[in-house]
Amino acid sequence: MIQRIAQAGTLESSDCLVTVSPAPTLELEWRGATSALFAERNRALVESVLKETGLSGVKVQLQDQGALELTLRSRLKTALERARKEGARC
Amino acid sequence: MLRSMLYIPGNNPAMIQHAPIFGADSVLLDLEDAVALSEKDAARDLVCAFLKGLDFGGTVVTVRLNGTDTPFFEEDLRAVVPCRPDAVRLPKCSSPRDVLACDALMAELERESGLEPGRVKLHAMIETARGVSNAQAIADSCPRVTALTLGGQDLTADMGVRKTREGRELFTARCLVSLAARAAGIDAFDTVWADVNDNEGLLEETKAVIGLGFSGKAAIHPGQIAWIHKAFVPEAKEIGKARRIVEAALAAEAEGRGVVAVDGKMVDAPVVKRARHTLEMARLAEEGC
Numbered sequence A: 001m002i003q004r005i006a007q008a009g010t011l012e013s014s015d016c017l018v019t020v021s022p023a024p025t026l027e028l029e030w031r032g033a034t035s036a037l038f039a040e041r042n043r044a045l046v047e048s049v050l051k052e053t054g055l056s057g058v059k060v061q062l063q064d065q066g067a068l069e070l071t072l073r074s075r076l077k078t079a080l081e082r083a084r085k086e087g088a089r090c
Numbered sequence B: 001m002l003r004s005m006l007y008i009p010g011n012n013p014a015m016i017q018h019a020p021i022f023g024a025d026s027v028l029l030d031l032e033d034a035v036a037l038s039e040k041d042a043a044r045d046l047v048c049a050f051l052k053g054l055d056f057g058g059t060v061v062t063v064r065l066n067g068t069d070t071p072f073f074e075e076d077l078r079a080v081v082p083c084r085p086d087a088v089r090l091p092k093c094s095s096p097r098d099v100l101a102c103d104a105l106m107a108e109l110e111r112e113s114g115l116e117p118g119r120v121k122l123h124a125m126i127e128t129a130r131g132v133s134n135a136q137a138i139a140d141s142c143p144r145v146t147a148l149t150l151g152g153q154d155l156t157a158d159m160g161v162r163k164t165r166e167g168r169e170l171f172t173a174r175c176l177v178s179l180a181a182r183a184a185g186i187d188a189f190d191t192v193w194a195d196v197n198d199n200e201g202l203l204e205e206t207k208a209v210i211g212l213g214f215s216g217k218a219a220i221h222p223g224q225i226a227w228i229h230k231a232f233v234p235e236a237k238e239i240g241k242a243r244r245i246v247e248a249a250l251a252a253e254a255e256g257r258g259v260v261a262v263d264g265k266m267v268d269a270p271v272v273k274r275a276r277h278t279l280e281m282a283r284l285a286e287e288g289c
Helices: A039-053 A069-088 B013-017 B037-053 B073-083 B096-113 B129-133 B135-139 B152-159 B168-184 B199-211 B222-232 B236-254 B269-286
Strands: A006-009 A016-022 A027-031 A058-064 B004-009 B026-030 B060-064 B087-090 B121-126 B145-150 B187-190 B216-219 B260-262 B265-267
Touching (some): A006 A069, A006 B037, A016 A069, A027 A039, A039 A058, A039 A069, A058 A069, A069 B013, A069 B037, B004 B013, B004 B222, B026 B037, B037 B060, B037 B073, B073 B087, B073 B096, B087 B145, B096 B135, B121 B129, B129 B135, B129 B168, B135 B145, B145 B168, B152 B168, B168 B187, B187 B199, B199 B222, B216 B222, B222 B269, B236 B260, B236 B265, B236 B269, B265 B269
Parallel strands (some): A027 A058, B004 B026, B026 B060, B060 B087, B087 B121, B121 B145, B145 B187, B187 B216
Antiparallel strands (some): A016 A058
16 A cells, blocks of 8 residues: 655656555556557556556556557556655654 | 667656667666655666666666765666676775775676676766876776766865866866776776756767767767767867778788788777777767667
């Protein structure tokens, strides 16, 4: 369980801005020109990363600027790690 | 043959994903100066994701770590080594001790990751006056060190001198670094040319450092790569002579003769070696690499 809001990534082209915040269950919110096109891929990706990190209650907001899957996965991992670390300091 | 080494900021996915198509012989994914302090973790995650997931083709991939004097060094190394880059670049190597400390941790990480010992090479970056003074000892410090690289910006700052277009202030350091690298049988990479709008200057400087014994040069913009490669292209006259030397050496070898004469002059093994190198450079240029 994460305790805080955290972000990773940028709004530059080929990147994405990921914001994670505490939530009772998994909530996903997509923004960006390609978000509808890749909605299925992105959902599967987020679920896979959350499973790897052992988290379930998270709200994930994703502003996709045309990022590769590698980038999306990496930014989400960083955001979750920041939310965990920042939470641990409380 | 690593003639060019392109710096790519470690937190820039757009540039990293295009790394294999810029045409550089090698790319340097930078976790150090190109990354803001607040983004060190994000850059580390991103670089590792691309090391594991992107096919870099024939492009050699090196990762520049944060220095041993920073809180990021160990975390960088622990994350990067298991992802098997071709090499890591260690900044601010001032003595063999800096290199050996990094080597010991790399060996431990290779063991833990099931990699063969020495799989990930180490490029020692010389960018302090003390590092230049110790260049030979650093080059000889361990077999993992396969290149010395000169960092001109930090070195001039350390020496309290201005970095000029002519680069006279770096002349001694360049000589010592290239000599140490050659004596150790490893590569020597020169520092960056900072003015991306002055490609003629880049060409001139690259030719000059090749003449001092450097095997390659760093680039900070993809547009600099072709200019660096151009500096390595031998002249037609040189190519013709090299071809005659290599052909004569091959003929002598086939006939069991030890001595070779070309254009009325005796040539020995080092001359043949240099001629082969010239032909390799000509081949790369012909192939448009």
